[in-house]
Amino acid sequence: xxxxxxAFSLLVAMCxxxxxxxxxxxxxxxxxxxxxxxxxxxxxxxxxxxxxxGGMVRKKNVLATLMQSFAITALMSVVWMxxxxxxxxxxxxxxxxxxxxxxxxxxxxxxxxxxxxxxxxTGGIPESVFMTFQMTxxxxxxxxxxxxxxxxxKFSTMLVFMTIWSLLVYAPITHMVWSGDxxxxxxxxxxxxxxxxxxxxxxxxxxxxxxxxxxxxxGYGKEPMAPHNLTLTVMGAAMLWVGWFGFNxxxxxxxxxxxxxxxxxxxxxxxxAALGWMFAEWIAKGKPSVLGIASGAVAGxxxxxxxxxxxxxxxxxxxxxxxxxxxxxxxxxxxxxxGYDDSLDAFGxxxxxxxxxxxxxGIFAVESIGxxxxxxxxxxxxxxxxxxxxxxxxxxxxxxxxxLDIVMGLRVTEEQxxxxxxxxxxxxxxx
Amino acid sequence: xxxxxxxxxxxxxxxxxxxxxAIGVQGITVTEVKGFGRQKGHTELYRxxxxxxxxxxxxxxxxxxxxxLLDQVIEAIEKTAKTGKIGDGKIFIHDxxxxxxxxxxxxxxxxx
Numbered sequence: 001x002x003x004x005x006x007a008f009s010l011l012v013a014m015c016x017x018x019x020x021x022x023x024x025x026x027x028x029x030x031x032x033x034x035x036x037x038x039x040x041x042x043x044x045x046x047x048x049x050x051x052x053x054g055g056m057v058r059k060k061n062v063l064a065t066l067m068q069s070f071a072i073t074a075l076m077s078v079v080w081m082x083x084x085x086x087x088x089x090x091x092x093x094x095x096x097x098x099x100x101x102x103x104x105x106x107x108x109x110x111x112x113x114x115x116x117x118x119x120x121x122t123g124g125i126p127e128s129v130f131m132t133f134q135m136t137x138x139x140x141x142x143x144x145x146x147x148x149x150x151x152x153x154k155f156s157t158m159l160v161f162m163t164i165w166s167l168l169v170y171a172p173i174t175h176m177v178w179s180g181d182x183x184x185x186x187x188x189x190x191x192x193x194x195x196x197x198x199x200x201x202x203x204x205x206x207x208x209x210x211x212x213x214x215x216x217x218x219g220y221g222k223e224p225m226a227p228h229n230l231t232l233t234v235m236g237a238a239m240l241w242v243g244w245f246g247f248n249x250x251x252x253x254x255x256x257x258x259x260x261x262x263x264x265x266x267x268x269x270x271x272x273a274a275l276g277w278m279f280a281e282w283i284a285k286g287k288p289s290v291l292g293i294a295s296g297a298v299a300g301x302x303x304x305x306x307x308x309x310x311x312x313x314x315x316x317x318x319x320x321x322x323x324x325x326x327x328x329x330x331x332x333x334x335x336x337x338x339g340y341d342d343s344l345d346a347f348g349x350x351x352x353x354x355x356x357x358x359x360x361x362g363i364f365a366v367e368s369i370g371x372x373x374x375x376x377x378x379x380x381x382x383x384x385x386x387x388x389x390x391x392x393x394x395x396x397x398x399x400x401x402x403x404l405d406i407v408m409g410l411r412v413t414e415e416q417x418x419x420x421x422x423x424x425x426x427x428x429x430x431x
Numbered sequence: 432x433x434x435x436x437x438x439x440x441x442x443x444x445x446x447x448x449x450x451x452x453a454i455g456v457q458g459i460t461v462t463e464v465k466g467f468g469r470q471k472g473h474t475e476l477y478r479x480x481x482x483x484x485x486x487x488x489x490x491x492x493x494x495x496x497x498x499x500l501l502d503q504v505i506e507a508i509e510k511t512a513k514t515g516k517i518g519d520g521k522i523f524i525h526d527x528x529x530x531x532x533x534x535x536x537x538x539x540x541x542x543x
Binding site for chain 2: 224225227285291335336
């Protein structure tokens with residue numbers, strides 16, 4: 001998020017509901033781009049992420065995997081409308097430099113989008129557009145987690161988990177980072193343009209906790225669990241790449257030079273990471289795999305997410321290469337070293353890529369682009385913010401899952417898992 | 432009457448079928464199968480997870496032929512299915528006790 005428009009938007013939001021007559025300030029160029037970006041980010045989850053993950057699971061679980069992304073899209077839209085948006089972006093009781101309850105949680109004053117009408121504005125765009133744009137972020141973040149627990153989580157429990165997680169983890173982290181003066185991490189000075197902490201570290205760490213609490217898939221490490229259709233995965237990765245322009249360049253909340261720079265560095269970092277993973281794998285394992293280059297591209301997209309809007313093309317090149325190589329190591333060596341079954345590498349790609357991007361943003365930030373120059377001090381702020389995100393998400397996710405485990409159980413039965421979730425949970429099969 | 436069962440490489444099927452038609456074989460039955468012989472399987476690698484695939488895709492081809500045609504059939508398959516590399520497959524020959532054409536009730540060599 002860009003600092004100025006948000007600060008302005010808060011002003012607008014604070015007085016805007018009382019006198020909602022800001023339509024005169026509407027910037028039609030910005031609005032057109034944000035309408036487009038919103039559609040692009042939705043495309044990332046359905047069909048992008050759904051296909052990316054769907055291709056990687058075994059044939060007996062493909063519909064269940066697509067269903068998770070699709071159902072989360074519907075569920076999170078409603079949750080965001082009911083309370084998520086208000087918890088994330090309401091600014092009641094917030095004051096710069098003051099840490100109180102509202103530094104972590106927004107009030108419920110805007111529950112059910114109370115006060116949003118056709119004339120209410122966020123900066124130069126209609127609030128309805130800003131709210132829907134942010135809704136697509138609230139959709140993709142929980143959907144990313146599903147990669148960690150693929151093939152074994154109960155669908156009913158997943159729906160309840162995602163609802164609670166969205167309200168108690170996603171919305172508060174968003175609030176801390178993006179709600180403006182008085183937000184806990186905002187006041188700390190974190191640079192997170194499009195969601196390195198909010199989206200990727202958040203989802204990746206939640207994924208790791210879920211994978212650990214569910215335990216590995218039956219037969220993990222003994223039976224073959226090769227992806228059933230990498231064509232779907234490559235199509236999904238390509239859609240993620242395209243949609244990510246809405247995610248990153250859209251996070252400028254404007255159609256301006258900073259959005260243009262965010263788009264350029266997104267492309268550069270993604271390309272560098274795809275090549276980084278491909279060559280690392282080629283050297284280490286003997287062959288440049290299709291799954292590898294696609295995974296590398298996603299790792300690059302993740303890593304440039306916090307940095308876009310702050311770094312220049314040279315910074316992007318380094319961030320991309322680093323993300324490709326480090327995420328390759330995390331998804332192959334680190335995972336087998338530690339033995340957890342993060343089925344589709346939600347942690348290895350999103351948390352690790354997000355951390356690489358968040359820290360390197362502190363080094364490569366350019367003052368003329370985002371108003372902050374890279375420095376060791378900034379790296380420290382970035383590290384603190386990463387630490388807060390990991391700690392908050394880790395502890396909260398653990399508690400939520402622990403309670404749900406007692407109340408309704410997390411995992412499908414052994415027979416259901418053997419039979420496959422498509423038939424066992426949804427009564428359908430792919431062919 | 433003989434039943435010729437051949438396991439061949441999938442991409443050789445068309446050549447073999449043409450050669451068999453050319454020498455007068457009236458019908459063949461083809462099944463997609465998986466198996467291993469001396470060629471063994473291969474290794475697949477997905478994000479560092481290594482899977483040894485033991486069974487490779489092959490084509491199983493069956494043709495019932497008159498005993499007099501057998502040598503030509505074997506020669507045709509050998510010639511067309513051969514690449515010289517490991518994994519070209521095998522040919523098995525069995526005796527057939529009886530053949531019946533369902534539509535007409537013809538039996539024996541008439542039914543081939």
